[in-house]
Amino acid sequence: MLKTQDCGSLRSKDIGQKVRLAGWVRFYRDHGGVRFYDLADSFGITQVVYDPEAYQSDVDVVGMGNVLNNIGREYVISIMGKVRERVPGTEDERNPTGKVEVLIEQVRVHNASKPLPFEIAEQKNSMLPGEDLRIKYRYLDLRRAEMVSNLRFRHRVLSTARKYLDGIGFIEVETPTLTRSSQEGARDFLIPSRIQPGTFYALPQSPQLYKQMLMVGGVEKYFQVARCYRDEDSRSDRQPEFTQLDMEMSFVDMEDIYRTIEGLYSQIWKDALGKELKIPFPRISLDDAISKYGTDAPDIRFGLELVEVTDIVSCATYDIFQKILQKKGVIIAINLRSDIVKEKMLDANVGRKEVDRLIEWAKAQGMGGLTWMRMTEEGLSSNIVKYFSKDVLDRLAERMGARKGDLLLFMAGPKHQTLKAAGQLRLKLGRDNGLLEGKDHQFVWVVDWPMFQADPITGKVTSAHHPFVHPAGGDFDENGDLLKVMSDSYDLVLDGSEIGSGSLRNHDPNVQRKVFRVLGMSEEKMEQAFDFFLEALEFGAPPHGGIGMGMDRFCAMLLGCESIRDVIAFPKNKKFQSLVDGSPTKVEQAKLDELQLMTLAEEDEEN
RNA sequence: GCCCUGGUAGUGUAGCGGCCUAUCAUGAAGCCCUGUCGAGGCUUCGACUCGGGUUCAAAUCCCGACCAGGGCGCCA
The missing domain is CATH 3.30.1360.30 (GAD-like domain)
Incomplete structure (x- = not known):
C-alpha cells in the first residue's frame, strides 16, 4: 500500500508515528521557508509540512524541496513522514486531524494535474459552476466532500436494505436487461439484434414480469437493486435510467407487504440516519389525498x-x-x-x-x-x-x-x-411560510386505488397502475362499471413525492386475461404480447405481490439535494446526454450495416 | 411538441443604452515571504454564446438561432 492510513485518521495519539499517506494536494501554502500541503483523500484532509529547519542530516532537504516546488493543486503524491504536534496556537479546530501534522521525509509524485476547470474545495460552494461543467468533469466533482458523502450515503442505504432483506429470507436475483419490448407503458429503449436482424430487445422499464415469473418459480422472497429504463422526457427528479429497489413476495397479503417495507425503512433510518422511524406509516385513501391535498402524492406534514x-x-x-x-x-x-x-x-x-x-x-x-x-x-x-x-x-x-x-x-x-x-x-x-422548517420526513401509504381510469380525452379505459394489479376481492365484473372496480394496490409517498408503487398481482390467468380484455386488448394481441407470461400463470402461480421503490429520488430527498443528479455518479442531462463521455453518439456505418439498420436522421453538414 | 428562466475571463459575479479599451473575487503565470490552513503581499494574463435589427451610440433594447435548467404534455 502507498498509505498506512487515510488522510482523515490521524489524531494526537498518533504523534511520533512514522506514517505513509497518499492523496491529492488540495491546497498548499508556501511561506518562503516552511510549506504546508493539505493532502486530501476521500476520507479527509491532513496537513503535511516541509520544514527545512526540522530535518535531520540524513534527509535530502534540497532535493525534496525541489520536488515539492514543482507540484500544483490536485497533484497526486504520497509521502512518508513523522506525525508531530502542531505549534501551539496553530491547531485547526475545524479539521478532525487539525491537532497534528506530518513532517514530510520522503515524497513521491505519482501524477500531475492540469489547472482545474473549477474549484474542488468544499468551502467554495458559492462558486460551484454550472451543472453541465460539473457533469462533464464528474470525476473532479466527485472529489468534492459533499459528492463523496452523497455516494457513501446511498451506499449505506442500499447495503442496509440488502442486509435487512437477507436477514428476513429475501434473496437478490438478477433479471435480464435485454428484454422483450411491450406496448404498455413508457417508451422503450430498443437494442437491435445482430443475430436476428430486424428484431429488437428492449431495456426493461422495470423487472415486473420477471419478478412475477420468479414467484411462479417458487423464489418466494425476491429483491433486486434494479436499473430501469424509460425513454420519456426528463424532469429534475427523473433520469432515463434509474434505480429501483424492487421486491416481490409470495403467499402474502397487503398487510404483510406494508410491514416488510416499514421494517426495511425503519432499519435504513437506524443505519443511515441514526434515527428512529415511527412505524407503522399512516394511510390515506386516494380519494382523500386528492380532495384534501390535490395530489396522489400528498405531503401530510x-x-x-x-x-x-x-x-x-x-x-x-x-x-x-x-x-x-x-x-x-x-x-x-x-x-x-x-x-x-x-x-x-x-x-x-x-x-x-x-x-x-x-x-x-x-x-x-x-x-x-x-x-x-x-x-x-x-x-x-x-x-x-x-x-x-x-x-x-x-x-x-x-x-x-x-x-x-x-x-x-x-x-x-x-x-x-x-x-x-x-x-x-x-x-x-x-x-x-416556512411550515416545513424543522419537520421530520413523513411516509404515508396511499391506498384504495381504482383498477381502471378513463383517459380524459379519449375516454378509453386504462390501468390506474399497471395491468398486472390484482382487483380487490380477487375478481370483478367486466360488464359492470369498470371505473368503480377497486384494486389491491398502494403507493408509498415520502414528503409529497411518490417513491414506491406496488400491488398484489393477478396470479389467476383468467383474471389477468380479463384485465387485458377490458383494457381493449384482443385475444391475438394478448397472445402476441404476453403469451409467455400468461402461460407462466397457468402452471400454478402462487398469490404474490410486491413493490418497486425509486432509490435515486429517495436518497436525494433524505440528503436534501435539489436534483437526483447529485446522488448519481454519472447522470445524464435534460437531453439524456452523458456529458462526461458524450453519449449518445453516431456510430460507424459498418456497425449499422452489421445490424442491417439505416438511419433517417439528417446528416450533419460536415459529414 | 409547448411554456418559463437564464447565458459576461478557466470558475463565480457586477454592469442592464454613452460613464465599458467591462467590476470584483477566485484561478493561472511570475516574484517576495519560516506557522499557515480558502495563508498573505506585489506584478501579469484572461470574458460580453451566435446571427440579424433598432439607435448617432448596444454587454445593455427588439427578433431569431444555439446552449443550459425548470415546468406542461408524457412517465401503464
Missing part, C-alpha cells in the same frame, strides 16, 4: 388542507364562478390562517401585494386566476363580497373555520386541473 366549496358558492351571483359552475367546474378554497403567516411576515396579514403575487403565480400555473377574501371583525371582505349574500359568506366562513385575519384563497375551474393547481398552491404557501 402540514395543514392548509383544501376544502371544496362548490355547493356553497353556487348560490352566489359572482359571474366568474357561475360560468365555471355551468361547465361542471369546482371551487376549491384554502384558509391561509393568520397565525401560520405571522412567523414570516412582519405584518400579521398577507398584504394585497402578496395576494397579487399569488394571483400572478396562479395564472402561470394555467389557472384563470385566484380569488381571495379576508376575514375581518365585520365578516368576510374583499373586492368581490358584494356578489355573495350574507348567508353564503357566513357558511363559507364556517366551513373554512375562518377567524379574524385569515385569508381565504379560491381557485375555480375544471375539477382535475383545479385540484392539482390548488395542491400546488398549498405546497407553495407551505414553503413560503
Whole structure:
C-alpha cells in the first residue's frame, strides 16, 4: 500500500508515528521557508509540512524541496513522514486531524494535474459552476466532500436494505436487461439484434414480469437493486435510467407487504440516519389525498388542507364562478390562517401585494386566476363580497373555520386541473411560510386505488397502475362499471413525492386475461404480447405481490439535494446526454450495416 | 411538441443604452515571504454564446438561432 492510513485518521495519539499517506494536494501554502500541503483523500484532509529547519542530516532537504516546488493543486503524491504536534496556537479546530501534522521525509509524485476547470474545495460552494461543467468533469466533482458523502450515503442505504432483506429470507436475483419490448407503458429503449436482424430487445422499464415469473418459480422472497429504463422526457427528479429497489413476495397479503417495507425503512433510518422511524406509516385513501391535498402524492406534514366549496358558492351571483359552475367546474378554497403567516411576515396579514403575487403565480400555473377574501371583525371582505349574500359568506366562513385575519384563497375551474393547481398552491404557501422548517420526513401509504381510469380525452379505459394489479376481492365484473372496480394496490409517498408503487398481482390467468380484455386488448394481441407470461400463470402461480421503490429520488430527498443528479455518479442531462463521455453518439456505418439498420436522421453538414 | 428562466475571463459575479479599451473575487503565470490552513503581499494574463435589427451610440433594447435548467404534455 502507498498509505498506512487515510488522510482523515490521524489524531494526537498518533504523534511520533512514522506514517505513509497518499492523496491529492488540495491546497498548499508556501511561506518562503516552511510549506504546508493539505493532502486530501476521500476520507479527509491532513496537513503535511516541509520544514527545512526540522530535518535531520540524513534527509535530502534540497532535493525534496525541489520536488515539492514543482507540484500544483490536485497533484497526486504520497509521502512518508513523522506525525508531530502542531505549534501551539496553530491547531485547526475545524479539521478532525487539525491537532497534528506530518513532517514530510520522503515524497513521491505519482501524477500531475492540469489547472482545474473549477474549484474542488468544499468551502467554495458559492462558486460551484454550472451543472453541465460539473457533469462533464464528474470525476473532479466527485472529489468534492459533499459528492463523496452523497455516494457513501446511498451506499449505506442500499447495503442496509440488502442486509435487512437477507436477514428476513429475501434473496437478490438478477433479471435480464435485454428484454422483450411491450406496448404498455413508457417508451422503450430498443437494442437491435445482430443475430436476428430486424428484431429488437428492449431495456426493461422495470423487472415486473420477471419478478412475477420468479414467484411462479417458487423464489418466494425476491429483491433486486434494479436499473430501469424509460425513454420519456426528463424532469429534475427523473433520469432515463434509474434505480429501483424492487421486491416481490409470495403467499402474502397487503398487510404483510406494508410491514416488510416499514421494517426495511425503519432499519435504513437506524443505519443511515441514526434515527428512529415511527412505524407503522399512516394511510390515506386516494380519494382523500386528492380532495384534501390535490395530489396522489400528498405531503401530510402540514395543514392548509383544501376544502371544496362548490355547493356553497353556487348560490352566489359572482359571474366568474357561475360560468365555471355551468361547465361542471369546482371551487376549491384554502384558509391561509393568520397565525401560520405571522412567523414570516412582519405584518400579521398577507398584504394585497402578496395576494397579487399569488394571483400572478396562479395564472402561470394555467389557472384563470385566484380569488381571495379576508376575514375581518365585520365578516368576510374583499373586492368581490358584494356578489355573495350574507348567508353564503357566513357558511363559507364556517366551513373554512375562518377567524379574524385569515385569508381565504379560491381557485375555480375544471375539477382535475383545479385540484392539482390548488395542491400546488398549498405546497407553495407551505414553503413560503416556512411550515416545513424543522419537520421530520413523513411516509404515508396511499391506498384504495381504482383498477381502471378513463383517459380524459379519449375516454378509453386504462390501468390506474399497471395491468398486472390484482382487483380487490380477487375478481370483478367486466360488464359492470369498470371505473368503480377497486384494486389491491398502494403507493408509498415520502414528503409529497411518490417513491414506491406496488400491488398484489393477478396470479389467476383468467383474471389477468380479463384485465387485458377490458383494457381493449384482443385475444391475438394478448397472445402476441404476453403469451409467455400468461402461460407462466397457468402452471400454478402462487398469490404474490410486491413493490418497486425509486432509490435515486429517495436518497436525494433524505440528503436534501435539489436534483437526483447529485446522488448519481454519472447522470445524464435534460437531453439524456452523458456529458462526461458524450453519449449518445453516431456510430460507424459498418456497425449499422452489421445490424442491417439505416438511419433517417439528417446528416450533419460536415459529414 | 409547448411554456418559463437564464447565458459576461478557466470558475463565480457586477454592469442592464454613452460613464465599458467591462467590476470584483477566485484561478493561472511570475516574484517576495519560516506557522499557515480558502495563508498573505506585489506584478501579469484572461470574458460580453451566435446571427440579424433598432439607435448617432448596444454587454445593455427588439427578433431569431444555439446552449443550459425548470415546468406542461408524457412517465401503464
